[in-house]
Amino acid sequence: MARTALDAERIAAAVDAELAASTRETYACGWRQWERWCHGGGINALPAPPEAIAAFLTERAEAGVHFTTPDCYCSGVLGGMPSGPMRDKMSL
Secondary structure: OOOOHHHHHHHHHHHHHHOOHHHHHHHHHHHHHHHHHHHHHOOOOOOOOHHHHHHHHHHHHHOOOOOOHHHHHHHHHOOOOOOOHHHHOOOO
16 A cells, blocks of 8 residues: 555654654654764665664664663664654655
8 A cells, every 4th residue: 555745744743742752852862873873884874774773783882871872772763753854764
């Protein structure tokens, strides 16, 4: 079943309504970190290659980030962005 831009907007709005502003900002922060890391390594942020995600998370852990931070990064990278970069690049 083909999805339209209107479908994407409806879905994004429904997800946005379920997330607290602080959660959206946490996901957005994770996404920004991911984009910067990808840009620095010459990697396309989307689609997110699994081996690149593993390398990104490993580097963050080795840098000493708090143990919950990689989980936030994962949420931002793996679809936690109901609006912004992820939604804009969704394939319909």
